[in-house]
Amino acid sequence: MTTSTSSQSLWQRVTAPLSSGPIAYGFLALYVLACSILLVTNPRTELSTDVVFVLFLLSMLVAYRSRVAAWFKVVLGVFALGVVLPYFGTLNPFYIDVATQAGIFTALALGLNVVVGFAGLLDLGYVAFFAVGAYAWGIFSTPQITEINPAWSPVDPVMFYPFLIIGLILGLITGVLLGLPVLRLRGDYLAIVTLGFGEVIRVVANNLDRPINITNGSQGIRAIERPPLIIVDQIRNLGIVADDNRLYQLFFYYLVLIIVLLTVIVVARLKHSRIGRAWEAIREDEVAAVAQGIPRVRMKLLAFAIGASFAGVMGVVFASKQLFINPPTFDLLRSINILAMVILGGMGSIPGAMLGAIIVTMLDLQILPRIAAVLREAQAAGAPIPRQFDPTQYQRLLFGLLLVVMMIFRPEGLWPDERRREEQHEVEITDEELEADKTAKQAGADSGS
Amino acid sequence: MAVDATVAPTTARRSLGEVLGVVFGPVGQLLAFIVGSAASLSLIVVVLALILSSAQPDIMQRVVIILPQVIIDGLVRGFLFATIALGYTMVYGVLEFINFAHGEIFMIGGVVGATVSFLLVSAGALESIPPLVFILLVVLVAMAFCGMLAVTVERVAYRPLRGAPRLVPLISAIGMSLILQDLARLVMTNTPLGFNARYQTPNFGQPIQLFTMQIGERSVPVILSPRDLIFIVAATIMLVVLNYVVNATKLGKAIRATAQDMPTASLMGIDVNRIIALTFLIGGALGGAAGALFGLRIGTVNPYMGLIPGLKAFTAAVLGGIGNITGAMVGGVVLGFLEAFVAAYLSIFTAGNFSGAAYADVAAFSILILLLIFRPSGLLGEATTQKV
Known part of the structure; x- marks a missing residue:
């Protein structure tokens, strides 16, 4: 997986060492372990657990996108989704x-x-x-x-x-x-x-x-x-x-x-x-x-x-x-x-659709109720929020905004399909970038085999 | 929009007779379709009743008693779909794009009407103003608001996407429709209007008794409620005015030119963006007026009432041949009659096993599917080749 638009160069400079080479293995292992330990030791349903839970799921995404050996990704995936998450689930059935x-x-x-x-x-x-x-x-x-x-x-x-x-x-x-x-x-x-x-x-x-x-x-x-x-x-x-x-x-x-x-x-x-x-x-x-x-x-x-x-x-x-x-x-x-899941993630992109599905479901089941609870508390404290207003009831508004904003600003989605993104933006690909892309692909193929 | 080939491409002023012909010709066509579909559907129903009358002797009587009322109901539904369908068909004609949010414009028209009526009630002025003034006020406010809203929606959600692949603006329109639904709900539930806003009106007087039918020993009065009458009259006026605007004015000519070929129209000095905005304005105003009148007829409005009429109006637009203004009216009326007949007679003919009211929606969508398979160009549309 490579992203090679110039706007992301700073981001790449920061993440490049963490996503390839021996540092990546250590970083990923540490990341997943830290999240797992945090989750398992604090299984109550509260805001901090939500954040850790999101970070935990994010680790899968980071692992998927980083350039490490395939067996390592599989091990991480099996460990996180097959062992940690179910165990955490026995502690807190909500998650x-x-x-x-x-x-x-x-x-x-x-x-x-x-x-x-x-x-x-x-x-x-x-x-x-x-x-x-x-x-x-x-x-x-x-x-x-x-x-x-x-x-x-x-x-x-x-x-x-x-x-x-x-x-x-x-x-x-x-x-x-x-x-x-x-x-x-x-x-x-x-x-x-x-x-x-x-x-x-x-x-x-x-x-x-x-x-x-x-x-x-x-x-x-x-x-x-x-x-x-x-x-x-x-x-x-x-x-x-x-x-x-x-x-x-x-x-x-x-x-x-x-x-x-x-x-x-x-x-x-x-x-x-x-x-x-x-x-x-x-x-x-x-x-x-x-x-x-x-x-x-x-x-x-x-x-x-x-x-x-x-x-x-x-x-x-x-x-x-x-x-x-x-x-x-x-x-x-x-x-x-x-449909919002598919469009948010990126039409035609398999990891995109999965990412979209997870984001929208979390939004629906976790984040909106959490915002509702926060509003409820603010209201009890005397903030001027109308009593009938309940954010969990306004999913349509949310999905509607999501569809319109995505269509106007990023029709290819959060995690676009490679080929489709090239069509939609038609950026001029310079020779250097092509070269960089080629070497990156080779590296990916090497680590994959 | 199908451009009338008979309109001479001259700059000379047309005579009054020609203008009248252009304006009322489609109305005559509409009238023919009203009479035709009412008559043929009545015939079908009566024949069905004759076939079934050996098993159920009283079925004929039950069918005939409600027939005039069903025809009136069909007419009201038909004009409702026709006025909404015009908004779809005009936008489609110009942009080749289904303005999915149009059903919501209709809903907001109803909400605006209810708000006006609510304000009048709280000012204590509702009973003192004459009904005609009330109707004019409600309709004009709804038209102004919804017209502006439609233009805003176009500016915000559709214009940035012009030239994008077909599905992109459609998805944006679906999003816009959801946004409008929930914004309306947000406003309504946090104001005294409430989710199901009451739509109070001055007293329109007694129902009008058109005539009485003699069936056996019973005499059955045929009643037209004033609200239905208002709806039919107002819708007819709007359709005639729209026909005039589109077929007999310079603006209308610009709209037709834009629909036919946008780049060429812009080369001829037509401000295409302005024409598109105007198309949305006209379509939105018609939808808003339909909403205000519909709400007035049924007495309450809610934020989700736009979806199904919107879909059916789209069906009507396709039925008539999408892009064709007369077609949208004809399609609306035909669909309205079909639906009214299904709603009224399905349960009679199936001995109460299938509730007609519930399956009327199914009937409308089945018509859409069948139509698109066998005659995608609609009743009045000409077969068009897709531009490559």
Whole structure:
């Protein structure tokens, strides 16, 4: 990873020694250890822990961007996300919940990134596919199924694992069904149609309690099953006392972590494949792409279906984790929420989408409530803040500002895709910079091998 | 904006007859579509009732009793969509860009109207001013405010992005829409207006009884409420004035020229930025007036009421052929009738299993999807090739 714009030269001069060579190994190890120790020794929910938690997550970003050997990055990642964070989660369940939510949205943002970022199709109804997966597991795992046909009975909770695949297939089918008719349309029409589709799915979920009660209408589905914990008895045998809720939190954390990892691998492989290049060509110039022999509709459909299938899988996980779903869970705001993640991070950029997802989720779950609490205290102290004002209620304003500001000032996102950034800014790349870039890439390749 | 090919490109003054033709021609077209869609939908409903009447003997009566009321409802909905759709279609004509925040301009029109009415109530003057003056006041204030707001939004969020890839301004518009929603909520919840602001009006008098129908032994009165009448009359006036402005004035000619070819228009001495701002002003003012009148009709306004009508108005604009002003009106009216008929008759024909009111939205969006597949150029639009 290299950044070689002249404006960042000072920043680079400071960070260069810390991001490569033997100093980098020491710095990173120290950084991650320090954050871990701070977290584990002070697990209360308060502002300082929030800050350390953010720094802790930031360490992953720093490690990813620094030029150290790949095995070292993997070790750091496994240590931080696989050991420290779950352990910290057993001390303070709030943070592992935040991490799990961030993971779910990371997978969703990665899926949407395929549609919006790679193929350039603006999908404003992405949450509809999420809803399909969530409702599938919600209906089939609860007595809700007997409302459809009294002869049927809920599936066994262990079916959760195959249902991940079923959720994927359902998302895929819905994506193809919606995509087939609308993908011939131009970009802005597509945005409105997908938005309409998202609303239709929500309205249908809200009203499909008659004539046959399929979705239980606006009351939603309660007591959704969680999968049985496989190795729980072995853990108990080891003498570790843990109640079910804690274990389930850990279970979902690891499950989401694995799914995110798989998603990243799939998406990254796709991006650099023939298909990914075709998507990029369509995004940049449809007419030219078709002239080159790229099957436009098939490629668009593929992007749409792949994005939708990720959402379908995450829907199953989400329903099972939340235990309760209802139609407002899947409203337009959530689609916009995921879109904001992709745009904040950088359309078409995989680390960007992940960064965006984590920032927006943290903003939603941690930072806004924290600001609200601070305001509440200020208000109690007599500051002139209206009593009704609650920052957690103004996510729309926040996301709206975020979208507009990003579009005007940094349309390529916080962590732009390399190729896309070059297009958007079209900076004159001097020979020296090219040379520096080449050597940097070589260094990266060397350390990677 | 489809430029009328029959308008002679002369600088000579046109005769009064020509101007009248240009202004009222589209109104005649609109009238034809109103009568046509009302008649054909009524026919479909009656035929369906005939088919089902063997199973349910009283279905025919139930269908016919509400029919005139449904037609009036469809007309009101239709004019609502038409006035909002004009804002979409004008902006699209000039910039080829979906102004997603337009539904929010409509909502803010309603909020401004409610604010005016609230101020009048707190001044104790509401009951003493004549209804007509009240309507004029509310509509003009809403038009002025929303027109300015639309221009500001264009200046802040769209102008810096002109020439950027297509999705960029669209995303900015979505962001702007969210900002306007929450700003309205912020203002409303922190003032005496409240989240669901009441929209008080002077007494408009009794409902007007148009005629009574004789069905069997029962006589069913057909009622037009004064609020519906106000809405229909005001919307018609706005549509005629807009037609005049766009088709018979110099400004209108500049707008059409900009829509047809922006670089050439600017070479001909047209200040393109000013024309775009004016387009937003006109579209925003129409949306604001629609909001003020709609709020007046339903009695309350809230900050989230703009999204769905905005989407449907967009559907109407596409239905009529986006970029085409007459098309937007026609599309609005046709969509309004369709929706009114679905809302009223779906539950009758499915024996109460599907609530029509809930599925009316689904019907509108299904129409949009079907339309875009089979006739993306809309009812009046001409097939256009995409500029490469």
